[in-house]
Amino acid sequence: MARGGTGYGTIDFLEKCVSYALTSDMSKNIVRCSPSSRTDAGVHALNNAIMIQTPSAYSLKTDLINKKQQIDTINQIINDVNPDSMKVLDYVHVVPGFCARRHVSYRMYSYRLAIARDYSIYEEHKNQPSLVSFSEKDYAWILPPGFNIEKANKACEMFKGHKNVASFYKHPERERKREMSEGMSFQSTWRNFLLVNMTKGAPKKIENELFDYININIISRSFVREQIRKMMTLIVGCAYDTMNPSIIDYMFANPRPSNFQNLKLKVAPPEGLHLAQIVYDPGMFTYPVPYYKNAWDSAEWNETVNIWYNK
Template identity: 25%
Template sequence: MHRYLLNISYIGTSFRGIQKTVNKSELPRLDTSTVQGSLELALRVFRPTNEIQTVLSSRTDAGVHALHSTIHVDLERSDGNPYDTTTLTGVLNRTLDKHSLPIRVLSTQRVADTFHCRYHATGRTYLYRLAVARNVTEGAEGRGLKNKGYEVFLPVEEIDRCYFLQNATFDIKRLSDAARMFVGVHDFRTFMSTSRQKSQSRDHPMFTVRKIDEINIRPGKSLALGPNATLATETYDYWDIEIKARSFLYKQVRRIVGTLLAVANGRIDERSIYQMLTIPSKHNWDHRVLVAPACGLYLCRVHYRDTAFELPDETSH
């Protein structure tokens, strides 16, 4: 038996999340509703002698994308030899492409059988892509592009890949200043979705304590092509919100981004953030804040120490 680490990327629009739903009563089928299910069924092409069970390093919700995520899997070949990692990558990508699944394996590597893609990760970086329409007049602003009677060009290449806003009062400086309040160690109970709080026994007082290492706000750019790129650049200011921490609570990133957008749009002030951080409670969420939609969120990187991938001498080939 040998363990492999798959570095993967995917567009999450058509998936209901990365994590599969276990239903042993169903017959094996190509599960195109989750990233994990799709990968496990693609791995069956190699016909390993063991049952395929992948392990996720990070969970993403429906509609969230990944530029880089990781899973590990144990595979046993009938002759006992390890699979060639280049072959694994190529065959998996061809299988996924054959079924029109927007998942790509960036690379595959053998790792020690003690390696764990989740527990050995030293951090995760998320990226939120935001586009704010320019030259919006007072009274014309709306949430996203749903405001009736006010047309704003939306590049087709960006559909479900970025969050588009039109708001005459949007202030990126207010957003950047407010972001500093989240950096460091805080109890983020207020910023965790209540759905998993109800379904899981997570009552330990330290469970919701997390350390945000960095929040960086940078000018972004459009993914549009040709003439659409020019028009998109003329119509919008693009911004990238990058958040790095060892781990995150359920929907924590989207709630933080939503809070920052509420500050930038003038719906709340920094005092509201202070109250949500210093009085952590699921009942203390400021309902003027809208949770940022999944379409703009990307798992940008799962971080590991270089030594995490070292194979013991006796298993090297």
């Protein structure tokens, strides 16, 4: 979920829908939004939290009746323009100092695997895809038979705890050199994995006897770019015996963003990855700790010149 470079991104669309719900004027764009979690192209956001700022003259209602009506209006506009593309579930008011990204308690991602039950099914998927394949190709990593659940579970266990995930970080050398030349600090790559496990999955749309489904669930407060997809490469490799579990130990013992490229490893496809849940401590909405300064906190909407400005 991001702002598109062409003006047609998910965030651009949400801003237009909320603005129209508040003003009944399609030409106005009086809100601005920022997602708490950004996802790569092809990754699905089943749930996300968005920080929305509105002018005081058009503030979102807080009483239950008007709040429900406002949510219904926004969702009706969304469905009229782009049916079933997204749905607003709720909103809460927050105080200055709250940061939608940094005050997250944890994020949960799930990666869907569809395992063909025999090789003829897998070959058919590649050469003459069935309707089931069509329904799954954008929502799962479709794999051949032979996935060893026990070995995949052992690989998952190796990720738990406090780890340096630099080897799983997409941080190209050109970008690193630019940050160094500009005196910028590198992002910390230490992450605490609260959960890495496997659960039984289910078909996306069509019940079938062609594939077995597995969800690999990962919970942490935050992640680095491409981290989960690179983790999936190793977990799946261990499950098929194409990789030795010692490669996971190597990645943690030698935390370098260049490791994947140097070892000529492919990053798992984005289609199977789903941002499933974002959880906050409700107390942070009214008493944020720590307090984060945000330019939005001192900004107002100047309708005359149609811009945001800082007081």
